[in-house]
Amino acid sequence: MTAQSFAVVSHGLTKRYAGVEVVSEASFALPTASKIALLGPNGAGKSTLLGMLSSLITPTDGDASIAGYPLRINPPALRRQIGVLGHLPMVYEELSPLENLEFFARLYEVPNPDARVEQLLRTVGLWRRRREPTQVFSRGFHQRLALARAVLHHPTLMLLDEPETGLDPAGVELLDELVMRDPNVTVLAATHLVERTAQWAHGLLRLERGRVIEAPAMPPTVAASTVGATL
């Protein structure tokens, strides 16, 4: 396998807060287009690991590459590759769904934004309510809008933190349709719904007290050369 075969290559990613190692020397590689479940108990470091991979949290040590771009340098091109769906919807309550998506489409310079925004709002079932302020929506509709925001710019890597939170069965089906079954997208999803991972996950990345205790198989050639070469 070559470096291009991996969407994420992490080498010793570490995050310390006030001397406490929240994530400790996490090394793993995620094959391109794979769907990986990130498992671990509360406080295992899942959200911090996702935060580092999304470029939101600066690692204390180690490095990673996302689609070939080094995380430490964090160029805009790297951030265009990533879609994030977290605990918070990350949408503006004062704006309507249409205004929210139009804003993020401008931010990511999405080509043909009007058509893309309309397509997504129709897909997630918010087209008829596109001009209402987001603050009147239920938790589930917030999460649907958040899902549309996350996939708006066609990211190649989706980082999800308990993405099913607040979604009804139809919403979960939308999540599967837009993200989990997309053959072009690599997924790393932190979840506590272990039984559901059988439906979508190709592999597991398991954390315990900040350490990786189970990771998708990394061929020796990648561990020895690609990681170093990529970083």
Added chain:
Amino acid sequence: MFRKDFQLAWRDRTGWLSAFAFAAISILVYSFAFDLAATDVRPLLPGVLWTTFLFVGIFANGQSFQREADAGTFDAMMIAPVSPSTIFFGKVITNLVALVLIELALLVLATMLFDTVLLTAELILVVAIGTTGYVSLTTLLSTLGSRARARAVLLPVLALPLLVPLLIAGVRATGVALDEPVGSAPWMLLLSMFALWATVGGALLFPLAVER
């Protein structure tokens, strides 16, 4: 970015209206406190105006990033392919426009209450430059405190000592604009230098302030 920030400021204008109401009441109280018939209030006006402007600015700017941090939209911007400086200037320009509008309204109110012409080009320039300085500084500092539990008190504690040079220069330059004897120091130059330092420094330090 600017369009979004203006949209948000307009939709969520209760904070700005509260700030204006607080400032208008302050000016009104000052006007009752001074004996307008017996005393020339012009020497007191620079202090009255800048004290009011300062507290309005801190009151309103403190909310700049707080709501965004709470809603996660600040994180959404930080992972987007835009430079942190763009995010910083979006907030600075929005806060600046809103505050200058409030300050102009306060100058109109003060003109009526103190029977002194305050809406002059020179005074508006002083106010605009001084406001640029403290908006840049308080916008930067509000990012530092946006995740802290004690954020309501953190911004004034951090900002007020740093704003002392701006306050002195602002008060003195306002005195010059009102033809008051304030000495020959180049207060306008000092005010402009502070505004420039705060704006450039804010833009340069913003990426460090938001790093997690």
